[in-house]
Amino acid sequence: MNVDAQSKEQAEILREIAEDRARSLPPEASDLLFERIERAIEEEKKNERPRLRLLPGGAGITMTVLAAAAAIVLMYGRPAPAPVEHAEVTSPRGSEVVEVDFGSNAGTHFTVEGERGQRLAVVWIDDWELR
Amino acid sequence: MENRSPEAERDAAEHESSLLERAKRGDRDAFRTLYDTYHRRIYAMALSVVKNPEDALDVVQEAFVKAHKNLPRFEGSSGFYTWIYRIAMNVAIDHVRKQKRAAQNEWEDGRADHELAASEVGTAAPENPYAGVERAQLRAAIEAALDELPEYHRAVILMRDVEGFSYEEMATVLDVPKGTIMSRLFHARRKMQAALEAFFEGKKGEEEGS
Numbered sequence: 160m161n162v163d164a165q166s167k168e169q170a171e172i173l174r175e176i177a178e179d180r181a182r183s184l185p186p187e188a189s190d191l192l193f194e195r196i197e198r199a200i201e202e203e204k205k206n207e208r209p210r211l212r213l214l215p216g217g218a219g220i221t222m223t224v225l226a227a228a229a230a231i232v233l234m235y236g237r238p239a240p241a242p243v244e245h246a247e248v249t250s251p252r253g254s255e256v257v258e259v260d261f262g263s264n265a266g267t268h269f270t271v272e273g274e275r276g277q278r279l280a281v282v283w284i285d286d287w288e289l290r
Numbered sequence: 291m292e293n294r295s296p297e298a299e300r301d302a303a304e305h306e307s308s309l310l311e312r313a314k315r316g317d318r319d320a321f322r323t324l325y326d327t328y329h330r331r332i333y334a335m336a337l338s339v340v341k342n343p344e345d346a347l348d349v350v351q352e353a354f355v356k357a358h359k360n361l362p363r364f365e366g367s368s369g370f371y372t373w374i375y376r377i378a379m380n381v382a383i384d385h386v387r388k389q390k391r392a393a394q395n396e397w398e399d400g401r402a403d404h405e406l407a408a409s410e411v412g413t414a415a416p417e418n419p420y421a422g423v424e425r426a427q428l429r430a431a432i433e434a435a436l437d438e439l440p441e442y443h444r445a446v447i448l449m450r451d452v453e454g455f456s457y458e459e460m461a462t463v464l465d466v467p468k469g470t471i472m473s474r475l476f477h478a479r480r481k482m483q484a485a486l487e488a489f490f491e492g493k494k495g496e497e498e499g500s
Contacts, residue, residue: 177331192347248420
């Protein structure tokens with residue numbers, strides 16, 4: 160038997176081994192595994208951070224807004240959470256926050272006065288999730 | 291690898307594409323169908339790499355969870371199977387590496403691998419090493435030889451001989467250049483050959499001693 164024939168037979172046996180290994184998984188194990196996968200997917204979804212979408216150039220505003228949100232909450236206490244799926248937010252000084260995706264979290268938005276009297280949009284995203 | 295007519299291939303591709311679209315929209319049944327279609331093959335590969343049924347199940351789970359998460363980004367430039375195979379192979383290899391690190395074993399680098407191959411493997415193939423050996427014994431020897439390979443060599447043997455992947459597909463799966471794949475395959479085959487030679491020598495010795 161030459162090397163090619165050996166390789167061919169070896170490949171054939173490897174495929175046979177793979178098929179047997181694939182068949183070695185009982186149907187009930189397949190079902191249980193899928194249940195595990197679904198649970199893990201649900202867990203992943205729960206742990207996903209909410210997404211914040213801004214117009215181009217709004218990244219800096221986001222940080223300001225979120226920092227302001229934290230500061231405001233520290234100063235005045237936690238605002239009552241108002242579950243909002245999508246909120247339209249605008250502010251007069253070039254803030255271009257037009258939509259907030261709270262994901263599965265609760266959240267709200269409001270405006271505050273900045274150092275120079277400007278109005279700042281504040282987006283508050285709560286750390287608990289809507290059920 | 292199944293041999294299907296071009297029409298059957300096209301129908302299967304269309305069906306899979308439809309399933310993927312539905313799965314991307316969150317259709318649980320479509321995702322389940324994709325799982326039912328491929329999870330056993332993925333499990334077989336994972337078992338060959340991690341060599342433990344429980345760990346292989348973990349690999350399948352992680353691969354499908356990652357696939358589900360990244361479905362919206364799957365553009366279909368490769369088939370779903372190649373894509374999830376890639377995810378699963380990398381999860382399996384990571385798993386083995388983590389285990390090795392945990393056991394504080396030394397990682398065999400490419401040079402050591404090359405030196406080992408050069409020192410242990412004879413250049414001439416035996417004239418007829420398979421003759422007279424029962425297929426079951428040969429299968430056991432091949433299985434053992436495969437298990438002895440480092441995972442990155444096992445991976446290329448499985449992809450080439452079991453899945454029939456092209457060098458390009460293998461390079462995509464492992465995210466290495468095509469030349470690396472060819473080199474790994476060369477060394478993996480030589481190691482397999484060396485392991486099988488040892489087996490046949492043993493068989494020959496047994497026969498002579500009896």
